[in-house]
Amino acid sequence: MTDQKDKTVSDNPEWLELAIETNSELAEAISEAIYPYVEGGVATEQLASNNALDRWEEEVATGPVIVRGYLPLDGTLEVRRAKVEYALRCLNLVLPIPMPTYRSLAQADWAEAWKVAFKPLRIGTRILVHPSWIDVVPQPNDIVISLDPGLAFGTGLHPTTQLCGIAMEGRVTAGMRVLDVGSGSALLSILAAKLGAVEVLGVDIDPEAVRVGHENATINGVDGIVKVDAGSFDRASGVYDIVTANILAGVIIKMLANGLALVGKQFIFSGILDTQVTQVRDAATRAGLDVVEQNQIADWVCLVCQANR
Numbered sequence: 001m002t003d004q005k006d007k008t009v010s011d012n013p014e015w016l017e018l019a020i021e022t023n024s025e026l027a028e029a030i031s032e033a034i035y036p037y038v039e040g041g042v043a044t045e046q047l048a049s050n051n052a053l054d055r056w057e058e059e060v061a062t063g064p065v066i067v068r069g070y071l072p073l074d075g076t077l078e079v080r081r082a083k084v085e086y087a088l089r090c091l092n093l094v095l096p097i098p099m100p101t102y103r104s105l106a107q108a109d110w111a112e113a114w115k116v117a118f119k120p121l122r123i124g125t126r127i128l129v130h131p132s133w134i135d136v137v138p139q140p141n142d143i144v145i146s147l148d149p150g151l152a153f154g155t156g157l158h159p160t161t162q163l164c165g166i167a168m169e170g171r172v173t174a175g176m177r178v179l180d181v182g183s184g185s186a187l188l189s190i191l192a193a194k195l196g197a198v199e200v201l202g203v204d205i206d207p208e209a210v211r212v213g214h215e216n217a218t219i220n221g222v223d224g225i226v227k228v229d230a231g232s233f234d235r236a237s238g239v240y241d242i243v244t245a246n247i248l249a250g251v252i253i254k255m256l257a258n259g260l261a262l263v264g265k266q267f268i269f270s271g272i273l274d275t276q277v278t279q280v281r282d283a284a285t286r287a288g289l290d291v292v293e294q295n296q297i298a299d300w301v302c303l304v305c306q307a308n309r
Helices: 022-037 077-092 105-117 159-169 189-193 206-217 247-255 275-284
Strands: 004-005 014-022 042-044 063-071 099-108 120-123 128-132 145-146 175-179 198-204 226-230 240-246 264-273 289-297 299-306
Touching: 004 128, 014 022, 014 077, 022 042, 022 077, 120 159, 120 289, 128 264, 145 189, 159 189, 159 240, 159 289, 159 299, 175 189, 175 226, 189 206, 189 226, 189 240, 198 206, 206 226, 240 247, 247 264, 247 275, 264 275, 275 289, 275 299
Parallel strands: 128 145, 175 198, 175 240, 198 226, 240 264
Antiparallel strands: 004 042, 014 063, 014 099, 042 063, 120 128, 264 299, 289 299
């Protein structure tokens, strides 16, 4: 599946496309690094992990990722290109990042270049995420979510999002209240509503994520159930049946120390590297939670916890 961050586009008739092959773990970091210097947005395309044409039917997308950006062929080209490559060299000091390949595109080709690669993405056994312009034929009992790419990440491409979705699929049931901390595009909030939750609160500190979350909830017909607010778990009201937090390990640890465990019964924590699992498990234990399940895709881990109070 492809993700995109949109920007205002000029009327330049020709473009230089840059493409970087990486993996789903690094795609977001690369996208963030080059975003200020490209025009029209950043697209990330999940490639097939085998030769099957219907790769989106796979349970988990694991193929390589192509990050694409577009530079107008005008007087700003060389400056933009130099800044892109400098940003990538800085990332390369932390993890190996290849330099981009380039090709020229006419305006008409550019207009459809990022859109052509979009495909629906299946998560778990019943969750099917698709962009609005692609019709899908769902299987019986499928949970279908329409989610177009935008400024807020979270269309399901990253392993952390997939891990959360899989954990929620087996746990969210009719009548539950769900809190989604760091809701982003509101994918997990929407999923909770479609799994039967009667009240879902998504919270995010990014105003753009709040705006996009509202829009996505409306598009998917769950705006009467899903509410998205600016802030953190301090926006919670009462105790929720399930709390999801697809954020960074360090943030999860800090939140647990500040009372996150008090607002939920079950917790789904993701965004945790395998090297950080012990620290998060210890923080959960100190906060009064029992770790009942641990799942992993690549280097990313999801912990499912239960309050022991």
